[in-house]
Structures are given as C-alpha cells and as structure tokens.
Amino acid sequence: MPQDEYGGFVLLQILVSLGLTFGSFGMESVITRFIAATEDEEERQKIVNTGLLFILSCLSLTCILIFIFQDFFSQLLSGYIPKNLLVYVPILLLLEGTLSIFSFSLEGKQKFNILARMNFIYGLFSLILTILFVIYLKLGALGLVWARLIPEIITCTISILSVKVKINFRFDTEIFRKMFKFSIPLYGNNLLAFTYSRVDTIIIGIFFGPAQIAIYDFARRIPDSLEILFTAFNSAYFPYLTNIFTGGNKERTARTINYANRAICLIGGLLVLSAYGFGEWGFRLLFSEKYLVSVPAFNLLMIVLIFRVLDSNLGYSLIAIGQSDKPFFLNVIRFVIVFASYFLLIPRFGIIGAVLSSLIGLAAVNPLNAYCLQRQSIKIIMSEYMKPLLLMLLGCIPFYFLEYDLPLSFFIILLFCGACYLWNVLRIEDIKIIRDEVFRFIAKFKRGAPA
Numbered sequence: 001m002p003q004d005e006y007g008g009f010v011l012l013q014i015l016v017s018l019g020l021t022f023g024s025f026g027m028e029s030v031i032t033r034f035i036a037a038t039e040d041e042e043e044r045q046k047i048v049n050t051g052l053l054f055i056l057s058c059l060s061l062t063c064i065l066i067f068i069f070q071d072f073f074s075q076l077l078s079g080y081i082p083k084n085l086l087v088y089v090p091i092l093l094l095l096e097g098t099l100s101i102f103s104f105s106l107e108g109k110q111k112f113n114i115l116a117r118m119n120f121i122y123g124l125f126s127l128i129l130t131i132l133f134v135i136y137l138k139l140g141a142l143g144l145v146w147a148r149l150i151p152e153i154i155t156c157t158i159s160i161l162s163v164k165v166k167i168n169f170r171f172d173t174e175i176f177r178k179m180f181k182f183s184i185p186l187y188g189n190n191l192l193a194f195t196y197s198r199v200d201t202i203i204i205g206i207f208f209g210p211a212q213i214a215i216y217d218f219a220r221r222i223p224d225s226l227e228i229l230f231t232a233f234n235s236a237y238f239p240y241l242t243n244i245f246t247g248g249n250k251e252r253t254a255r256t257i258n259y260a261n262r263a264i265c266l267i268g269g270l271l272v273l274s275a276y277g278f279g280e281w282g283f284r285l286l287f288s289e290k291y292l293v294s295v296p297a298f299n300l301l302m303i304v305l306i307f308r309v310l311d312s313n314l315g316y317s318l319i320a321i322g323q324s325d326k327p328f329f330l331n332v333i334r335f336v337i338v339f340a341s342y343f344l345l346i347p348r349f350g351i352i353g354a355v356l357s358s359l360i361g362l363a364a365v366n367p368l369n370a371y372c373l374q375r376q377s378i379k380i381i382m383s384e385y386m387k388p389l390l391l392m393l394l395g396c397i398p399f400y401f402l403e404y405d406l407p408l409s410f411f412i413i414l415l416f417c418g419a420c421y422l423w424n425v426l427r428i429e430d431i432k433i434i435r436d437e438v439f440r441f442i443a444k445f446k447r448g449a450p451a
Contacts, residue, residue: 008085009141011202011213012086012088012141014201015066017194017198019062019093020096021194022062023055023061023097024187025184026184027183028055029104029186029238029316031047031048031104031108032107033182033238033239034175035108035239036108036242046170048163048165049165049172054180056094056097056101063093066090092152095149095156099159102159102160105163106163109163111163112235112236114158114162115232121154121155121158129150134147185325186327189327193331195335199339200342201213203354204346204350207347212350215351216351219297219355220298222275223302227308230309238316241256241316241320253321254378254379257378257380258381262388264313265392266420266426266430268305269420271302271305272392273409273412274413275302276302283295297351300352300356304359307363310366321376323376326372330369334365341357341360341361342357344357367382
C-alpha cells in the first residue's frame with residue numbers, strides 16, 4: 001500500500017477518535033465508576049440506559065455535524081482523507097460509541113472474562129480480515145476500514161448480549177445530573193488528552209506530508225498495541241480500586257497504587273531495553289526494510305509508553321477516589337507544555353521532535369499527579385517507580401555508543417533484572433506471583449481449558 005494512502009487511513013482514524021471523544025462527554029468512565037459503586041441491579045439498569053441514551057444522542061448529532069462540515073474536516077486534516085473513506089466516519093463513530101458504552105458497563109460489573117474474549121475475537125478477526133482485504137484482495141485503505149468495521153460489529157453484538165441489562169432507553173434525570181456533574185472534568189480531560197496525543201500527527205502531515213505520517217504511525221504501532229494491554233489491565237484495576245476506596249481503606253488503596261506503579265515501570269523497563277536491543281530486527285521481521293527509519297522513534301516511543309501508562313494509572317486512581325476534576329487541570333498543564341514543544345521540536349527534528357515533546361510533557365506532570373493523591377491522604381512513594389526508570393535509562397546508554405550486538409543486548413537486560421532485584425524493585429513476592437501464574441497456565445493448558 002502506498003505511504004500516502006496509508007497516511008490518509010491514519011487521518012481517518014484520527015477523525016473518528018475526535019468524534020468519539022467530542023461526542024461522548026466523558027460518560028464512559030462515569031458509567032464504569034457508578035456501576036462499580038453499587039450492587040443494586042435496578043440502579044445499574046438506570047445508569048446504563050441513561051448513559052446510553054445520552055451518548056447515542058450526542059454521537060448522532062456529531063455524525064450530522066461531520067457530514068455537514070466534511071469539507072472543513074478534510075481541509076483541517078490537510079485534505080488527505082479520500083472521499084470514499086469519509087463516508088465511513090459516521091458508521092464507525094456510532095458503532096464504536098455503542099461498543100464503548102457496553103464495554104465500560106461490563107467493566108463496571110467486573111465481567112473481565114467476557115472483555116478478554118471480546119478483545120481476543122476483535123484482534124483475531126482484525127488480523128485475518130487485514131490479510132484478506134489488504135494483502136490478497138488489494139483493497140488498500142478501504143480494506144483496512146472493513147478490517148476494522150466487521151470485528152467491531154461482532155464484538156459490539158457480544159457486549160450488548162453479555163451486559164445483561166434491560167435496554168429500555170429510559171432517561172433518569174436525577175442519575176443524569178450526578179453523572180453529568182462527574183463527567184464534565186473528565187470530558188475536558190479527554191479532549192485535552194486527544195488533542196495532545198493526536199495533533200502531532202496533523203502537524204507532521206502539514207510540515208512533511210502523509211509519507212512521514214505513515215513512518216510515524218509504524219513507529220507507534222507496537223507501543224500503541226502494548227498500551228491496549230494496559231487498557232485491559234485498567235478494566236480490572238479501576239473498578240477494583242474504586243471498591244477499595246469506597247470501603248474506606250486508604251492504606252490499602254495507596255498500597256495498590258504503589259504496587260501498580262512499580263510493576264508498570266519494571267515491566268516497561270524490560271520492554272524498553274528489549275526494543276533498543278531487538279527493535280531493528282523486529283521491524284525487519286514484522287514490517288519491511290523501508291520502515292527501518294521508524295526504529296529510532298520507536299525506541300523513544302517505548303519510553304514514552306511507560307510514562308503514558310504511569311500517567312494514566314495515576315489519573316484513573318484520582319478518578320477512583322472521587323477526584324475527577326484533578327486529571328483535567330493536570331492535563332491543561334501537560335497540554336500547554338506538549339503543544340508548545342510540538343511547534344518548537346517537530347519542524348526541527350520531525351517525528352523525533354513529536355516523541356520528545358510527549359516525553360517532556362508527561363515527565364513534567366508526573367510529580368503533580370502524585371502530589372494530588374498525597375493531598376487526599378493517599379501515600380504515593382515515588383521512589384518505588386523512579387528506581388526502575390533510572391536503571392532503564394542507564395541501560396539504554398550503551399545502545400547509543402556501541403554497535404548492535406545480540407549477546408550485548410541479552411547481557412544488558414539480565415544486568416537490569418539483577419540490579420532491580422538488588423535495589424528491591426524486583427521482589428521475592430513478584431517472582432512467586434510469576435511462578436504461580438506460569439504453573440496455573442500450564443495446568444489449565446494440560447486440562448485443555450482456556451487460560
């Protein structure tokens with residue numbers, strides 16, 4: 001597929017994400033929290049139906065606006081989205097909006113097995129259909145659209161059937177007032193988060209054209225896919241933490257957050273060093289030689305991934321303890337820093353400038369996230385996750401000065417693990433948990449049951 005055509009598909013995805021962010025009013029996370037905070041099934045039914053009716057109404061209005069102003073959006077995104085792809089925007093928007101509503105409802109009800117199956121089915125069908133439509137049928141960007149559309153129809157149907165809530169589209173005004181009040185700061189937060197995370201692609205397109213967008217998107221593919229795994233983790237973490245805090249146990253809440261932060265940076269450090277050590281080899285295997293220029297940006301994006309996941313974890317922790325306004329103000333600060341950095345660094349350094357801008361903004365607000373939790377008597381121990389970050393950065397240094405060497409890569413990773421153990425980052429209880437999970441997986445595999 002030509003880089004220009006693929007760049008147009010990337011911009012199509014951005015437009016759909018923009019519409020979903022703009023039209024949902026941050027209600028998805030509110031639905032999860034409100035459902036997780038009550039065991040009353042009648043109350044849950046009111047929450048789901050009220051949220052469903054409101055979000056679908058807003059998304060329908062958004063679809064109409066996109067249809068009316070499609071020429072404006074084409075110009076806004078540098079005019080690179082083909083007309084035959086733009087017609088799919090309203091369809092994808094309504095479908096993904098419906099899917100997100102019922103997925104977040106399942107999160108609130110802690111139906112994690114169903115969510116895991118949905119993610120597996122989506123990923124499997126998406127892969128198969130991408131191979132069929134793009135490689136064999138040569139449909140190009142249109143094939144990518146259908147490879148996204150069909151799995152969403154399947155998983156959306158599964159989510160609707162699995163949520164087990166009577167859909168009557170009754171609007172409860174009292175519940176809506178509570179939900180809307182809680183969602184307003186989340187809505188502002190989501191808009192800012194979308195803007196700062198996607199405007200880089202638009203700026204790259206303006207300065208360098210869609211070919212560079214394609215290179216940047218390939219650099220983001222693996223980090224973005226890994227971030228989806230955190231989304232699955234957050235599906236369990238967010239309602240779980242909400243239940244702990246609403247039970248009044250602040251000490252256990254802090255312990256859970258600190259453990260998650262340390263685990264994120266420990267696992268993230270291993271992934272970053274693996275990217276530096278084996279990234280070029282992986283790109284040759286998964287993509288092609290022409291996208292090897294994406295490897296330097298990919299390596300840095302793996303570091304950004306840690307800070308993104310860490311920031312998201314702390315942000316959701318604030319929401320779980322009822323501080324839904326704090327992430328918005330923190331994102332305002334991050335937005336200003338990142339947006340200014342984009343215009344300073346992207347024209348000079350290209351896609352590397354976009355990555356560095358994100359890293360600067362995320363690193364700047366991280367201590368503020370921890371401070372906001374501390375203000376609510378949630379003791380965040382920053383050294384818990386700063387230690388593995390420091391060891392990871394030290395491990396990255398040799399890769400900038402030495403030629404690529406496979407044994408050296410393995411040695412640096414082993415050295416990182418050893419240093420983490422000696423510095424009490426990797427602990428005995430962590431090793432026991434890993435061992436128990438491996439044995440559990442093997443036992444289920446032998447019985448023929450799904451892990």
